[in-house]
Amino acid sequence: MTLNFDETTIIEACRQGDRKAQGLLFDRFSRKMFAVTRRYAATSFEAEDLLMNAFMVIFTRLADYKSQGSFEGWMRRIVVNECLQHLRRNRMLFVAADEENTYTATDNILPSHNLEEAELLELVRQLPEGYRAVFNLYAIDGFNHREIGELLGISENTSKSQLSRARNLLQTHLLHAEESLKRVRV
Amino acid sequence: MDRREQHNIDDLFAESLGNSEPRLSDDIWARMEARLDAADAAKAALPVSAESVTPLGSAAPAEPVVRSLNINWKQYSMAAALVIALISGSVLFLNINKENNKPADISMNTSGSSTGNWGPETVKKPKAAAPLSPLKGDIIDKPESLGPKKAKDSKSQAAPVTKPAPARRRNVIPLGIPKDDVFGNTSVAMAPAKPRAKAGNQSQKNQRPGSKKLNNETAPEGQPEEPATPKVEYPALAANAAPANTDNDNYVIEVEFRPTTGIADASAATDSGAAGKGFWGKLKNLKERPAGSGSLKGELLAQLSRYTHRDKQQ
Numbered sequence: 005m006t007l008n009f010d011e012t013t014i015i016e017a018c019r020q021g022d023r024k025a026q027g028l029l030f031d032r033f034s035r036k037m038f039a040v041t042r043r044y045a046a047t048s049f050e051a052e053d054l055l056m057n058a059f060m061v062i063f064t065r066l067a068d069y070k071s072q073g074s075f076e077g078w079m080r081r082i083v084v085n086e087c088l089q090h091l092r093r094n095r096m097l098f099v100a101a102d103e104e105n106t107y108t109a110t111d112n113i114l115p116s117h118n119l120e121e122a123e124l125l126e127l128v129r130q131l132p133e134g135y136r137a138v139f140n141l142y143a144i145d146g147f148n149h150r151e152i153g154e155l156l157g158i159s160e161n162t163s164k165s166q167l168s169r170a171r172n173l174l175q176t177h178l179l180h181a182e183e184s185l186k187r188v189r190v
Numbered sequence: 191m192d193r194r195e196q197h198n199i200d201d202l203f204a205e206s207l208g209n210s211e212p213r214l215s216d217d218i219w220a221r222m223e224a225r226l227d228a229a230d231a232a233k234a235a236l237p238v239s240a241e242s243v244t245p246l247g248s249a250a251p252a253e254p255v256v257r258s259l260n261i262n263w264k265q266y267s268m269a270a271a272l273v274i275a276l277i278s279g280s281v282l283f284l285n286i287n288k289e290n291n292k293p294a295d296i297s298m299n300t301s302g303s304s305t306g307n308w309g310p311e312t313v314k315k316p317k318a319a320a321p322l323s324p325l326k327g328d329i330i331d332k333p334e335s336l337g338p339k340k341a342k343d344s345k346s347q348a349a350p351v352t353k354p355a356p357a358r359r360r361n362v363i364p365l366g367i368p369k370d371d372v373f374g375n376t377s378v379a380m381a382p383a384k385p386r387a388k389a390g391n392q393s394q395k396n397q398r399p400g401s402k403k404l405n406n407e408t409a410p411e412g413q414p415e416e417p418a419t420p421k422v423e424y425p426a427l428a429a430n431a432a433p434a435n436t437d438n439d440n441y442v443i444e445v446e447f448r449p450t451t452g453i454a455d456a457s458a459a460t461d462s463g464a465a466g467k468g469f470w471g472k473l474k475n476l477k478e479r480p481a482g483s484g485s486l487k488g489e490l491l492a493q494l495s496r497y498t499h500r501d502k503q504q
Contacts, residue, residue, distance in 0.1 A: 026226065030219060035211035043207055052215060056222050060229065124206045143200035144208045171199055178199075 011075060019066045026063055033076065034059070037083045043128055043140045044087035058086040084145055088155055091133055119181060127177045135170035142167050469497060 014032075017025030037058060042051035062082055069078055119127075128136060137156060141147040142163070149160040149167075156163070472493050 021230070023223065023226065027219060027223070030222060034214055034218065038212055038214055039207065039210045042212060052218060055214075056218070056225060059222060060225060063226065064229075119206075121206050121210055124203055128203065128207065139203075144204045174199055174203070 012071070015066060015069065015071075015075065018063060029062075030059060033079055036076070037079060040080060040083050040145070041087055042125065043144065044084075044091065044137065046129060050090075054087055054090055055083070057090075058083040061086060080145070084141070085155070088137065091137060119178070119185075123181065127174055127181065130177060131170055131173055134166055135173060138163050138166040139170035139174070469493065 014025050014029050018029055034055065038051060038055050041054040041058065042048060045051035045054055058079075062079055065082070069075065128139065131139065138152055141152045141155065142149070147155065149163040152158075152163040153160045158166075
C-alpha cells in the first residue's frame with residue numbers, strides 16, 4: 005500500500021464529488037503534473053490547459069483506481085496520455101524533421117550543467133514534436149521503446165531513431181548554448 | 191556520441207526537468223473549479239455515467255442520444271416482435287382451419303368436429319332432421335305411437351293387423367288452414383265420410399279431423415262410449431294409407447296425401463264405382479248394404495287391410 009491515510013481519505017472524498025477534497029488533491033499534485041505537461045506543450049498556457057484536461061480525467065476516473073501502485077504514477081500516466089492525445093489531435097506528432105535543423109554531434113562535447121532549468125526546458129521545446137515526445141517519454145518519464153511505440157503508434161525502431169536524433173539535436177543546442185555563455189562571460 | 195554521453199544528456203534533462211515543480215498561475219484552481227461545475231451541471235441535466243463526461247471545449251458527447259435511442263429501439267423491437275408473433279399465429283390458425291375444411295375431411299367433420307366450420311368452403315353435412323313434434327290436429331303417421339293400441343287390438347279385434355309400413359315422408363297440415371285450400375278438390379272424395387263423422391262423439395267434433403287424440407282420453411268416465419266410427423279422411427287417398435289401426439273403439443287412419451295420384455285414384459274409383467269395383471265401389475256397396483248385415487267398421491277395416499296388402503305386394 006503506497007498511499008498514506010491522507011491520500012486515501014482525499015481520494016475517497018474526491019470519489020464522492022467533494023469539491024474541497026478535489027482542491028486539496030489538485031494543490032498537492034498540480035505542480036508536478038504541470039512539469040510534465042510543459043515539456044510536451046509548446047507554451048505555458050497550453051501546458052496549463054493540458055493540466056486541467058488531465059485533472060478532469062483524473063477526477064472522473066478515480067473510481068477505476070484500485071489503490072495498487074503509486075497514485076502519483078497513475079496520475080502521471082494519465083497526464084502523459086492526455087499530452088499525447090493533444091499532440092495527436094493537433095497533428096503535431098512526428099512531423100518530418102527539417103533536415104536543415106538536424107545536427108550531427110560529431111564532436112564529443114559534454115554539456116556543462118551550467119544551464120538553468122528554464123534554459124533546458126527551452127532547448128527541449130525547440131525540438132520537433134516527434135523527437136520531443138520520444139525524448140520526454142524515454143529520458144524523463146521512464147518509458148521503454150516498446151511502450152513508447154504503443155503509446156505513439158510507432159515501431160520500436162522508429163522510437164529509437166527518433167530518440168537518437170533528439171539527443172543529437174539537444175547536444176548541438178547545448179554546445180551552441182555553451183558557446184553563447186562563454187561569449188557573454190568573456 | 192558514445193553511451194556515456196547519451197546517459198549524461200538524459201540524466202541532465204531528467205534531473206533538471208523531471209523533479210521540477212514549476213509555479214502555476216494563481217487562478218488555475220478557479221478555472222479548474224469552473225470546469226468541474228460545468229461538468230456536474232451537464233451530468234445532472236443528462237443522467238449519464240461519469241465516463242461519458244467530457245471537459246468543456248471538447249467534442250460534444252453523443253452518448254446520451256445513443257442511449258436514449260437504445261431504449262426506444264428496445265421498445266420498438268419488443269412491439270414489433272409481438273406484432274409479428276400475433277400475425278404469424280393468426281396466419282397459422284387460418285391455415286390449420288383451411289386444411290381442416292378441405293372436402294376430403296368433410297366426412298370427419300360431420301360428427302361435430304371441434305374446429306370451427308365457419309370458412310367459406312365449409313360444407314356441412316346436414317344432420318338428421320329432428321323429428322317434428324306432432325302438432326295438435328295434424329295428420330301424422332307415427333307407427334311407434336300406435337304401440338299400446340296394438341295390445342288392445344289383439345284383445346278385441348279380429349281384423350288382421352298388418353305390419354306398419356316403413357316411414358315415408360309425411361305431409362303436415364298446419365293448423366288453421368282449411369283442408370280444401372291444402373288438398374284442393376279432395377273435398378269431393380271426402381263427401382261420403384262426412385255423415386259418419388257427425389255420428390261421432392261431440393268432443394270429436396271439436397277436434398280437427400285426423401287428430402291422434404283418442405276418444406278414451408276425452409270421454410268422460412261413466413258415460414257409455416259409443417263405438418267410434420272409423421274416420422276415413424280423404425278416402426280417395428286411403429289406398430296409400432299406412433296400415434290401419436284395428437282398434438275397435440278409437441283409431442285414426444292417418445294417410446299420406448298425394449294429390450295427383452289420389453285424385454286419379456278417386457276418379458278411377460268413381461268411374462268404376464257403379465260396378466262395385468275398386469275401393470269406392472266397395473265403399474258404396476258397404477254404405478248401401480242392408481241393415482244388420484254386419485259391422486260396418488269391421489268390413490271397412492278388412493277392406494283397408496286388403497288394399498294395404500295389395501299395395502305392399504305391388
